[in-house]
Amino acid sequence: xxxxxxxxxxxxxxxxxxxxxxxxxxxxxxxxxxxxxxxxxxxxxxxxxxxxxxxxxxxxxxxxxxxxxxxxxxxxxxxxxxxxxxxxxxxxxxxxxxxxxxxxxxxxxxxxxxxxxxxxxxxxxxxxxxxxxxxxxxxxxxxxxxxxxxxxxxxxxxxxxxxxxxxxxxxxxxxxxxxxxxxxxxxxxxxxxxxxxxxxxxxxxxxxxxxxxxxxxxxxxxxxxxxxxxxxxxxxxxxxxxxxxxxxxxxxxxxxxxxxxxxx
Amino acid sequence: xxxxxxxxxxxxxxxxxxxxxxxxxxxxxxxxxxxxxxxxxxxxxxxxxxxxxxxxxxxxxxxxxxxxxxxxxxxxxxxxxxxxxxxxxxxxxxxxxxxxxxxxxxxxxxxxxxxxxxxxxxxxxxxxxxxxxxxxxxxxxxxxxxxxxxxxxxxxxxxxxxxxxxxxxxxxxxxxxxxxxxxxxxxxxxxxxxxxxxxxxxxxxxxxxxxxxxxxxxxxxxxxxxxxxxxxxx
Numbered sequence: 001x002x003x004x005x006x007x008x009x010x011x012x013x014x015x016x017x018x019x020x021x022x023x024x025x026x027x028x029x030x031x032x033x034x035x036x037x038x039x040x041x042x043x044x045x046x047x048x049x050x051x052x053x054x055x056x057x058x059x060x061x062x063x064x065x066x067x068x069x070x071x072x073x074x075x076x077x078x079x080x081x082x083x084x085x086x087x088x089x090x091x092x093x094x095x096x097x098x099x100x101x102x103x104x105x106x107x108x109x110x111x112x113x114x115x116x117x118x119x120x121x122x123x124x125x126x127x128x129x130x131x132x133x134x135x136x137x138x139x140x141x142x143x144x145x146x147x148x149x150x151x152x153x154x155x156x157x158x159x160x161x162x163x164x165x166x167x168x169x170x171x172x173x174x175x176x177x178x179x180x181x182x183x184x185x186x187x188x189x190x191x192x193x194x195x196x197x198x199x200x201x202x203x204x205x206x207x208x209x210x211x212x213x214x215x216x217x218x219x220x221x222x223x224x225x226x227x228x229x230x231x232x233x234x235x236x237x238x239x240x241x242x243x244x245x246x247x248x249x250x251x252x253x254x255x256x257x258x259x260x261x262x263x264x
Numbered sequence: 265x266x267x268x269x270x271x272x273x274x275x276x277x278x279x280x281x282x283x284x285x286x287x288x289x290x291x292x293x294x295x296x297x298x299x300x301x302x303x304x305x306x307x308x309x310x311x312x313x314x315x316x317x318x319x320x321x322x323x324x325x326x327x328x329x330x331x332x333x334x335x336x337x338x339x340x341x342x343x344x345x346x347x348x349x350x351x352x353x354x355x356x357x358x359x360x361x362x363x364x365x366x367x368x369x370x371x372x373x374x375x376x377x378x379x380x381x382x383x384x385x386x387x388x389x390x391x392x393x394x395x396x397x398x399x400x401x402x403x404x405x406x407x408x409x410x411x412x413x414x415x416x417x418x419x420x421x422x423x424x425x426x427x428x429x430x431x432x433x434x435x436x437x438x439x440x441x442x443x444x445x446x447x448x449x450x451x452x453x454x455x456x457x458x459x460x461x462x463x464x465x466x467x468x469x470x471x472x473x474x475x476x477x478x479x480x481x482x483x484x485x486x487x488x489x490x491x492x493x494x495x496x497x498x
Binding site for chain 1 (some may be wrong): 317
């Protein structure tokens with residue numbers, strides 16, 4: 001049943017997100033074409049408009065994935081559509097897992113679309129060399145390989161955003177257990193859960209720092225002039241902690257959902 | 265075996281913020297009955313139906329369908345028509361049929377298509393382009409196209425014209441079999457009276473009467489509509 005639920009959740013998202021993906025790629029291509037044409041004033045203006053549109057579509061891709069995931073979660077589980085959702089012969093765990101996986105998939109697609117759009121717009125040997133040199137300068141300073149740095153950067157960024165989305169899910173679940181002010185409480189609980197999750201992660205890093213002086217230095221000094229190994233440790237540690245927090249929170253979300261709902 | 269209880273509601277209570285909506289509700293239904301759940305606005309009919317369908321969580325008490333607690337298995341047995349439109353408006357009618365086919369093993373696609381044709385509903389139309397009344401008809405078709413053990417219809421006649429009301433009642437009757445039961449909640453008692461086997465009167469969250477429809481008519485020497493009007497006179 002999870003596969004069937006996922007099929008419809010993915011269909012919903014592609015119907016709503018598809019246009020942003022198409023427009024991102026479209027404006028990336030038009031920008032590329034305009035940048036490669038003879039640079040008359042009019043072409044320059046059109047190129048700048050096109051690049052502006054491309055960046056706004058990229059931003060929309062990320063923001064909309066986040067917003068649509070929350071809206072879909074609320075509508076499907078707590079608004080009119082919930083009359084169908086909760087009467088389907090499926091477990092509440094499957095209902096939650098479907099939304100969770102759908103969000104995960106669309107965030108990965110969103111990241112890929114953003115990278116492809118930027119690649120189409122800006123790729124050239126010179127730009128590629130400039131970027132790799134810039135990243136290499138950083139990675140040499142941090143005593144890391146470029147592949148490790150880029151991978152960890154995307155993993156941590158991805159997990160951080162995904163954690164924020166799941167905090168929103170949990171906020172919606174808790175907010176809709178109230179009889180009044182469900183939306184306001186959903187937002188409030190979402191923020192509180194996010195702050196608590198971040199504080200727990202920071203607290204655990206601090207505890208780890210008690211056993212690793214290089215990490216503890218990050219808490220003790222205001223400059224970044226610390227042991228570079230600390231950044232490597234921090235990147236791995238925070239990724240593991242985010243994964244644990246995301247997993248534990250998903251269990252809490254499902255447990256709360258399984259206690260039952262009160263649909264208006 | 266025929267007298268096996270299809271639905272049992274035991275000492276069911278539901279409160280919102282200390283306000284009791286249902287108080288100690290007890291009743292049971294057997295197979296092969298069309299039951300009218302009748303009461304004034306705010307009497308607790310919809311709350312009771314939503315509790316049976318897992319849309320609300322009881323404050324206390326128990327609901328059993330064929331001896332099973334409310335959950336995945338009971339949802340396979342219940343076909344529920346809510347009082348509001350609940351389908352994703354971005355979908356076409358054909359996509360909604362596919363959706364029901366995917367999730368309900370007892371869904372009869374051929375029957376759904378026939379009923380849609382009878383009601384002049386276009387299978388390729390988007391729900392967002394349909395009026396509320398048309399969407400309600402689509403929902404009714406989907407619900408009645410399942411071979412469920414228990415049909416629960418919350419105000420199925422509310423938003424439709426009198427001609428369609430007759431069609432809906434005929435559909436309920438033609439779909440009805442001895443293995444299934446139907447619970448119909450409505451204010452339009454005179455419209456459904458002819459098909460009822462049993463009635464349950466609910467008032468202020470309490471079941472005040474459960475009776476065989478014919479026995480009640482004979483005892484009161486009047487129609488159920490008249491009995492209802494007398495009992496609930498303001």
